[in-house]
Amino acid sequence: MKVLIPPRNRRLGTVDVLGIIGVVGLLVARYIPVARIIPFWGCVLREQTGWPCLGCGLTRVADRVSHLNFAGAWDANPLGTVGAIVFALLAVAMVLHLVFAMPIPEIILSPWEWGVLRVTLPVLILVNYAWVVVKTRFPHLLL
Structure with missing residues (x-):
């Protein structure tokens, strides 16, 4: 892995765009009760079969992370909680970059590291x- 530090700049980049998405998403989760005001909001797979989908719990995660309830978010979906926290950190990095011209490091992975990432991410999912x-179908196993 190589880490490159570019000169100070305020150019919009990937981290900035993801930070903007994080700010908007967490603000919506904090102030707009999406699950209550949109009548069709919810997991269709879970409603029809009783089995959760891969994204079950992500609305609760966003709501709970935006209210700083990290334990509740972790309980809803652990990997989603990590993702929401990463979006929040990217939002902080975006503000520091665009307001104070803090350089955002560029990370370059080797082919082997990309291979490890390609195997690790699906396993984590x-x-x-x-x-x-x-948790949803067999909660008695977690006691």
Whole structure:
């Protein structure tokens, strides 16, 4: 892995765009009760079959992270909680970059590191989904 530090700048980049998405998403989750005002909001798969989908709990995660209830967010969907916290950190980095011209480091991964990431990420998603399924369908196993 190589980390490059560019000169100070205020150019809009990937981190800035993801930070803007994080700010908007967390502000919506904090101040707009989306699940209550949109009548069709919810997991259709869970409503029809009783089984959760891969994204079950993400609305609760966004709401709970925006209210700083990290334990409740973790309980709803652990990997979603990590994602929401990363979006919040990217929002902070975006503000520091665009307001104070703080350079955002560029990370360059080797082919081997990309391969590890390509294997690790699906495994994490499957483990997270297994946990969500056990939590929603077989909660007695978690006692």
